[in-house]
Amino acid sequence: MGYFLQQLVNGLTLGAIYALIAIGYTMVYGIVGMINFAHGEIFMIGAFISLIFFVVLGVLGVTWLPLALLLVLLLAMALTAVYGWAVERIAYRPLRGSFRLAPLISAIGMSIFLQNYVLLVQGAHEKTLPPMITGGFELMQSGGFMVSVSWLQLIIVGVTLLLMVVFTAVIQLTPLGRAQRATEQDMTMAALLGIDVDRTISLTFVIGAALAAVAGLMVTLQYGVIDFFIGFLAGVKAFTAAVLGGIGSLPGAVLGGLLIGLIEALWSGYCPSEYKDVAVYAVLILVLMFRPTGLLGRPEVEKV
Amino acid sequence: MMGAAPRLKDAGLAALVALALAFPLIGFETAESGVGFTTRFPWVAIAGAAVFAGRLLLGLLPQRFHLRQRASRSTAVSDGKFVKLAAAALIVFAVLLPVLPFASRRSIDLATLALIYVILGWGLNVVVGLAGLLDLGYVAFYAVGAYSFALAVQWFGLSFWEMLPLSGVTAATAGILLGIPVLRLRGDYLAIVTLGFGEIVRIVLNNWTSMTGGPNGIGDIPRPTVFGMPIAPGAPAGVTTFNHVIGIAYDPIQRLIWLYYVALAVALIINWFSLRIRRLPVGRAWEALREDEIACRALGLNPTTIKLSAFATGAMTGGFAGVLFAARAGFISPESFNFQESATVLSIVVLGGMGSQLGVALAAVILATLPEFGREFAQYRMLIFGAAMVAIMIWRPRGLFTVRAPSVRLDQT
Amino acid sequence: MTRQSLLAVENLSMRFGGVVAVDDLSFTAYRREITAIIGPNGAGKTTVFNCLTGFYRPTGGSLVLTQDDRNFQLERLKGYRIARDAGVARTFQNVRLFAGMTVLENLVVAQHVALTRASGYNLGGLLGLKRHQDAERAAIVRAREWLDLIDLTGRADEVAGNLPYGAQRKLEIVRAMCTGPRLLCVDEPAAGLNPHESADLARFLVLIRDRFGIGILLIEHDMTVVMGISDHVIVLNYGKKVADASPAEVRRDPAVIKAYLGEEGD
Numbered sequence: 001m002g003y004f005l006q007q008l009v010n011g012l013t014l015g016a017i018y019a020l021i022a023i024g025y026t027m028v029y030g031i032v033g034m035i036n037f038a039h040g041e042i043f044m045i046g047a048f049i050s051l052i053f054f055v056v057l058g059v060l061g062v063t064w065l066p067l068a069l070l071l072v073l074l075l076a077m078a079l080t081a082v083y084g085w086a087v088e089r090i091a092y093r094p095l096r097g098s099f100r101l102a103p104l105i106s107a108i109g110m111s112i113f114l115q116n117y118v119l120l121v122q123g124a125h126e127k128t129l130p131p132m133i134t135g136g137f138e139l140m141q142s143g144g145f146m147v148s149v150s151w152l153q154l155i156i157v158g159v160t161l162l163l164m165v166v167f168t169a170v171i172q173l174t175p176l177g178r179a180q181r182a183t184e185q186d187m188t189m190a191a192l193l194g195i196d197v198d199r200t201i202s203l204t205f206v207i208g209a210a211l212a213a214v215a216g217l218m219v220t221l222q223y224g225v226i227d228f229f230i231g232f233l234a235g236v237k238a239f240t241a242a243v244l245g246g247i248g249s250l251p252g253a254v255l256g257g258l259l260i261g262l263i264e265a266l267w268s269g270y271c272p273s274e275y276k277d278v279a280v281y282a283v284l285i286l287v288l289m290f291r292p293t294g295l296l297g298r299p300e301v302e303k304v
Numbered sequence: 305m306m307g308a309a310p311r312l313k314d315a316g317l318a319a320l321v322a323l324a325l326a327f328p329l330i331g332f333e334t335a336e337s338g339v340g341f342t343t344r345f346p347w348v349a350i351a352g353a354a355v356f357a358g359r360l361l362l363g364l365l366p367q368r369f370h371l372r373q374r375a376s377r378s379t380a381v382s383d384g385k386f387v388k389l390a391a392a393a394l395i396v397f398a399v400l401l402p403v404l405p406f407a408s409r410r411s412i413d414l415a416t417l418a419l420i421y422v423i424l425g426w427g428l429n430v431v432v433g434l435a436g437l438l439d440l441g442y443v444a445f446y447a448v449g450a451y452s453f454a455l456a457v458q459w460f461g462l463s464f465w466e467m468l469p470l471s472g473v474t475a476a477t478a479g480i481l482l483g484i485p486v487l488r489l490r491g492d493y494l495a496i497v498t499l500g501f502g503e504i505v506r507i508v509l510n511n512w513t514s515m516t517g518g519p520n521g522i523g524d525i526p527r528p529t530v531f532g533m534p535i536a537p538g539a540p541a542g543v544t545t546f547n548h549v550i551g552i553a554y555d556p557i558q559r560l561i562w563l564y565y566v567a568l569a570v571a572l573i574i575n576w577f578s579l580r581i582r583r584l585p586v587g588r589a590w591e592a593l594r595e596d597e598i599a600c601r602a603l604g605l606n607p608t609t610i611k612l613s614a615f616a617t618g619a620m621t622g623g624f625a626g627v628l629f630a631a632r633a634g635f636i637s638p639e640s641f642n643f644q645e646s647a648t649v650l651s652i653v654v655l656g657g658m659g660s661q662l663g664v665a666l667a668a669v670i671l672a673t674l675p676e677f678g679r680e681f682a683q684y685r686m687l688i689f690g691a692a693m694v695a696i697m698i699w700r701p702r703g704l705f706t707v708r709a710p711s712v713r714l715d716q717t
Numbered sequence: 718m719t720r721q722s723l724l725a726v727e728n729l730s731m732r733f734g735g736v737v738a739v740d741d742l743s744f745t746a747y748r749r750e751i752t753a754i755i756g757p758n759g760a761g762k763t764t765v766f767n768c769l770t771g772f773y774r775p776t777g778g779s780l781v782l783t784q785d786d787r788n789f790q791l792e793r794l795k796g797y798r799i800a801r802d803a804g805v806a807r808t809f810q811n812v813r814l815f816a817g818m819t820v821l822e823n824l825v826v827a828q829h830v831a832l833t834r835a836s837g838y839n840l841g842g843l844l845g846l847k848r849h850q851d852a853e854r855a856a857i858v859r860a861r862e863w864l865d866l867i868d869l870t871g872r873a874d875e876v877a878g879n880l881p882y883g884a885q886r887k888l889e890i891v892r893a894m895c896t897g898p899r900l901l902c903v904d905e906p907a908a909g910l911n912p913h914e915s916a917d918l919a920r921f922l923v924l925i926r927d928r929f930g931i932g933i934l935l936i937e938h939d940m941t942v943v944m945g946i947s948d949h950v951i952v953l954n955y956g957k958k959v960a961d962a963s964p965a966e967v968r969r970d971p972a973v974i975k976a977y978l979g980e981e982g983d
Contacts (some may be wrong), residue, residue: 004454004560033498034492035495044306045329048328048329049328049329051331051334052328052329052334052341053328053334055332055339055340055341056332056341057333058339059339059340061342075328079324079325079327079328079338079646081319082325083325084322085321086321086325090694091694091697094501094698095698095701098701098703101432101436101658102701103440103648104492104495105438105654105693105697106693106694106697106698108440108647108650108693108696109651109689109690109691109697110690110694112644112647112686112687112689112690112693113689113690113691113693113694114684114690115690116684116686116687116689116690117329117687120683120684120687121329121330122333122334122437125336127334127336130334143362170312191620195327200393232643236496236499236500239496241580243318243493243496254307261614267360272511274507274510274511274715275507275511277503277507278507278508278628280503280504282504282505284338284484284497284500285486285497285498285500285501288486288489288493288497289485289486289488289598290491292488292493298594323838355819365913396882453976476865495923521918577843580842580843581839581843582841584836584839584842584849585829585832585836585839585842586833586839588818588822588825588826588829589826589829591815591817591818591822592815592818592826592829594817594838595814595815595816595817595818596774596813596814596815596816598809598813599809599813599814599815600797601771601772601796601800601807602770602796602800602806602807602813602893603800603802603827603829603892603893603896604797604802604829604830604896605797605800605801605826605830605950606798607797684760686948706818708817710818710821710823710874711822712819712821712822712825712853713821713873713874714857714870714873714874716819
């Protein structure tokens with residue numbers, strides 16, 4: 001029982017991170033109807049930028065943890081957002097309305113490019129960061145097993161939930177959100193009604209990238225080891241989360257992220273952990289086969 | 305056309321973005337230990353300046369040189385003369401290659417590898433180029449072909465010639481099995497699910513150690529014999545070597561040349577097959593499916609069988625390539641079958657012009673041999689790959705060689 | 718000549734969530750007749766087509782197609798089998814040609830079912846058997862006859878997507894005819910055509926009806942076309958049938974006038 005609870009706690013932490021990345025997939029898919037295959041790499045870049053600024057701030061003598069965290073968070077979000085913006089501007093915008101496989105192939109190209117760009121400028125070796133936030137508390141003792149929750153895990157889940165609420169509010173209540181939903185419904189009509197479609201789409205990518213940067217920061221803090229290849233797997237899993245939750249739905253992305261995190265943690269806890277990725281892929285395939293609209297997605301009527 | 309001032313402003317903004325992009329990742333490199341870092345700010349400045357200049361120059365170019373082509377439809381219908389000539393020249397060159405002056409062990413081995421990529425490209429071309437089904441896990445079938453050959457050798461002592469067709473069958477079966485669940489999925493969902501399949505295959509190969517040897521792979525894979533006779537320096541009792549029969553001394557290069565010709569023969573057969581099947585009902589149905597699945601259904605075409613036949617054909621071809629790959633290396637491990645490889649084959653198809661047989665062959669040869677010219681270049685290979693895929697999609701969304709020969713003409717009766 | 722029933726639609730209903738697109742609709746279409754379905758926008762006309770051709774599964778009701786004394790329950794067949802076995806062909810409101818393939822290829826693909834059989838499920842074709850070559854030649858001849866009818870023979874080897882709009886519309890009808898249907902469903906064939914082209918198209922539909930003796934279901938907003946060529950007209954409004962009669966009678970029907978004036982009022 002205790003062991004199970006511990007896996008649950010770990011799974012929720014991991015799931016929160018997936019959820020942050022999944023939001024980017026789901027928003028972009030909702031608005032332009034494509035899988036932003038490079039989104040995993042944006043997350044990876046977010047992780048690298050976070051790590052770099054932690055190191056830089058450490059050397060510069062910013063040692064008060066809350067300040068360092070806040071600075072890194074803001075810098076990483078801002079600079080990663082520029083990457084998100086640039087990717088859309090360079091690789092996707094010129095392809096709007098093109099042959100239907102073109103944007104996806106372009107996205108794969110972008111993903112390969114970004115991965116190898118980071119490999120080139122930051123090297124192939126793993127980058128490590130000493131643990132910055134340590135300690136935690138013991139939740140309970142159960143069945144001879146101590147269930148512990150670290151402060152960091154609390155921060156991760158807390159920040160994720162906070163961001164989720166903020167961005168849901170943005171989408172529901174602000175003019176940007178309205179423009180986004182209108183563009184999602186009908187791009188041409190939205191443009192005719194005076195919505196700057198290009199700007200709306202750009203902002204969607206910027207928001208998605210900023211959230212991925214937060215996920216990158218969390219991963220850097222939680223695991224302390226990153227390399228140029230982490231984006232691929234995280235990207236696929238977060239995409240799975242978005243699909244599981246129902247692509248296009250923000251709450252769906254969060255739910256999907258948490259579920260994927262739980263599946264992965266529980267599988268690792270009870271089954272051969274080298275097959276944990278197979279479990280995630282299997283979930284993806286099963287969901288797409290039997291419920292392509294996901295758990296919270298709207299059914300899609302084929303337009304003839 | 306813009307005036308000078310707005311153009312400068314535009315370039316300035318682009319440069320600012322470039323600076324923001326370059327600042328964290330190029331500007332700093334952290335030490336491996338996680339403490340301390342080095343800075344490379346001059347490079348950041350160079351990146352910014354380069355983007356400024358590039359953006360300015362791009363604005364000065366006449367409109368028609370702009371890298372944007374909205375028309376997504378191939379309009380050219382060639383009479384095929386040029387294509388036929390180029391193809392003939394390529395085949396003559398391929399046949400003569402081992403006797404050309406620069407032929408060496410290294411170059412023949414490389415040419416064999418290039419042929420394997422040509423075969424892979426043609427196989428994926430059926431799925432992506434003709435049927436329009438984006439398969440990101442194509443490498444799975446390549447792996448199935450290679451592993452079924454290696455395992456059959458290990459467990460049943462079968463030979464290359466027995467397993468070449470059988471591996472094609474295994475891979476085609478795998479193609480159908482993987483195809484059934486994904487039939488209903490639309491373009492990008494299909495892509496991500498096939499990617500998942502590819503990864504599952506790789507993970508299983510990597511972890512099912514008792515069967516596949518895990519990360520250590522499988523070695524001692526035999527090379528193809530010549531009519532049942534091996535090419536070898538000396539033979540165990542009771543076995544006649546081919547070089548003994550024709551009375552020439554053994555030279556390691558002979559094995560490479562033989563494998564090269566085997567690969568060439570396989571490639572030519574697949575080429576014949578692909579050209580022919582494109583003109584058959586099923587081939588036309590693949591293309592029709594790519595153009596409009598709904599219209600296909602309304603005309604009584606069964607999308608299920610059409611998709612499955614495309615998957616099976618592509619997978620079978622991948623299986624053949626896998627056998628050749630295993631025979632060439634003599635050793636296989638899951639590392640050779642990762643997503644990177646799927647992406648490489650996909651870029652061959654994209655670069656070559658989806659649907660174009662000759663284009664795919666040229667692209668495969670270029671991509672397979674390019675890394676050999678200059679080791680310096682190797683580390684930029686994938687970087688350029690990625691950038692090229694984006695650029696080609698923007699410039700020519702249907703690929704470089706978009707000349708499409710119709711499968712049937714009015715005057716052919 | 719007595720009218721031969723071809724398609725019997727009984728109590729057809731189609732609901733999307735809370736929206737009732739087609740509400741308890743019954744009508745019959747006959748061989749050698751053009752049956753027009755008209756009605757204001759959103760009356761459920763295309764939904765009827767989509768139910769007929771298997772793109773939607775109706776919420777209720779039955780669709781029976783009679784072909785040589787065989788009955789096909791269309792609502793139980795898969796979409797492609799409706800075209801292949803029952804012989805129902807259709808065109809689309811927004812033309813759906815195989816835009817990247819040539820005009821001729823479009824027409825040959827439409828003969829896929831017959832060609833596949835003749836090619837021994839492609840195996841015979843792969844081996845280059847004569848039977849397949851003959852069948853392919855026959856398919857080209859048939860395509861050519863159709864192209865002659867619509868004056869596109871000269872552009873047979875051009876990419877279909879490059880044809881002018883009017884020609885694309887006609888080609889789509891011809892492509893549907895190449896499947897050898899019993900019932901042809903055409904969805905707004907005159908949309909976007911000028912009066913001259915519309916009249917030309919109307920003549921073409923009449924020619925198809927008379928020469929091939931098949932039934933045609935026609936959705937159309939152009940009343941000149943509808944009133945000129947239809948044998949009977951079904952009027953839909955809000956998914957319900959408000960009239961089912963000859964063109965002349967429909968024109969005088971107060972219920973029809975009301976349905977349309979309600980539209981024109983704004």
